[in-house]
Amino acid sequence: MESRFLSQDTSGNLENGNQLSSPTNPRIPEKTLPMPPGNSPQLSKTRFMAGLQCLKRLYLECYDWDLADPVDETQQAIFDTGTGVGELARERFPNGLLVEERYFEHSQAVRTTEKVMSDASVTAIFEGGFAFEKIRIRVDILKRNDDESFDLIEVKSTTSAKSGHIPDVAIQLHVLEGLGIPVRQAYLMHINNEYVYQGGAYDLEELFSLQDVTEEAREFASNVAPDELVQMWEALDKDTVPAVETGSHCTKPYRCPFYGHCHQQVTEHPVSDLPRASRKFLEELKGSGIDDIREIPADHAGLNAIQQRVRDCVVADNTFVSPELPSRLREITFPIGFLDFETFNPALPVYVGTRPYQAVPFQWSLHIKSSSGHMTHEEFLCEDDKDPRLALVVSLLDAIPTEGTIVAYSNYEQTVMKRLATELPVFEGPLLALCERTFDLLKLIRDEYYHPRFHGSFSIKSVLPALVPEMGYGDLEIQHGLIAAIDFGRMVAADTPTDERDKTREALLAYCQRDTEAMVRVFDFLRSVKP
Secondary structure, X not given: OOOHHHHHOOOOOOOOOOOOOOOOOOOOOHXXXXXXXXXXXXXXXXXXXXXXXXXXXXXXXXXOHHHOOOOOHHHHHHHHHHHHHHHHHHHHOOOEEEOOOOOOOHHHHHHHHXXXXXXXXXXXXEEEEEEEOOXXXXXXXXXXXXXXXXXXXXXXXXXXOOHHHHHHHHHHHHHHHHOOOOEEEEEEEEEOOOOOOOOOOOOHHHHEEEEEOHHHHHHHHHHOHHHHHHHHHHHHOOOOOOOOOOOHXXXXXXXXXXXXXXXXXXXXXXXXXXXXXXXXHHHHHHHOOOOEHHHOOOOOOOOOHHHHHHHHHHHHOOOEEOOOHHHHHOOOOOOEEXXXXXXXXXXXXXXXXXXXXXXXXXXXXXXXXOOOOOEEEEEEEOOOOOOOHHHHHHHHHHHOOOOOOEEEOOOHHHHHHHHHHHHOHHHHHHHHHHHHOEEEHHHHHHHHEEOHHHOOOOOHHHHHHHHOOOOOOOOOOOOOHHHHHHHHHHHOOOOOOHHHHHHHHHHHHHHHHHHHHHHHHHHHHHHHOOO
């Protein structure tokens, strides 16, 4: 599948290829084929989707890619997942052929594709290259039909076909049918999250689902794409970057790669810091000239209770402490176990009996604090490729105190234990008993405390540095749960070198331990607060 890196090519050279034609599939109406200016760069699937999100993003992708945020490990993992899913999806189509040229070798990819298209023995073409009116695409799968038509198949690593995928398919139809290639049906292929892995080779017929989106894609290609393309070509033909204000579109449907560049001048307390503020509400505030939380009138309609609290704390530059905080803290009894899980949810299941994207816990950290203040630490980390769940549960039940409160940050730990109780029914009683003893520290803070330096976020990574400035995550190799999951997968892979495996092991242990230690420090801070 095409990755974001395809959009880094800023070449302005037109690559026409041969414009194929067929009497059974006349060219689509001329209004759907706006002619781009002669000096504008080329579009791709990625650039077209970028233009739909924001014309400024499109312009920067074409002319100033150096301004983009660095691709972090999380983003790279998403790209890698998509690549792996796409490669596996091809196996559903025997006798197919892969066009192997890389993204910057598009002219050669087009020539290779032309040869393959003329070979009737090739029943499917993978990553076929096509160019029409300065729009270049690589098609995931083009399946040949008996009537000399083709089916277009776009592969997604999601578990359902989404409305946001339709433009991706539509621009490919625009190019293929503009070239006269007869496309019978257009499909989105996605992962079936009801598939249960039985071990060995995947059952690809069950793992992947096909959804016919021909009608929706043709409608978009005919009724929406023409006007959108006109706007894109006009924007790219100008000498200046389009003036587009920042807003909710900066993160929808995906975080823009130029987010950091466009938000350099954002105020200290932007209205986007308001917790769970809707896109419509934020746009209304900005439309009224309100960009900073401190500019919101005290009686502004539309703020919910937490948003009002955030506004008041920021304006007064003061903290909110509920009078109920001490009594809520007294609900926590000693010995206290501060518990955190790390989970692994691969798109392609690796353990028998699991489904795509099913979260499988592979690690826990537990800090135990006695009434005297004495603290101990226990931990577990799976270090091989075996299903970790049984060993994880046994070790946890052995380590955790038989009485006292279990403190977690959010209800996720309860969710994990309840799921384990279903998957390992022999431990259902003890695991559900742990759930009944679990206290949500995140909910306590959200309900009873707020500090302006939270900046609208109640994540432990926002709360910890605000309340315990000397402590954070910046000194760790792993600083995010998603990265922990990615690195765990690499650690247990058979081909991972021993030194890398050992380094990752230490990094995973340090990260999970920091999470529970952070809860201890936040808990201690809250106990010291006077309402």
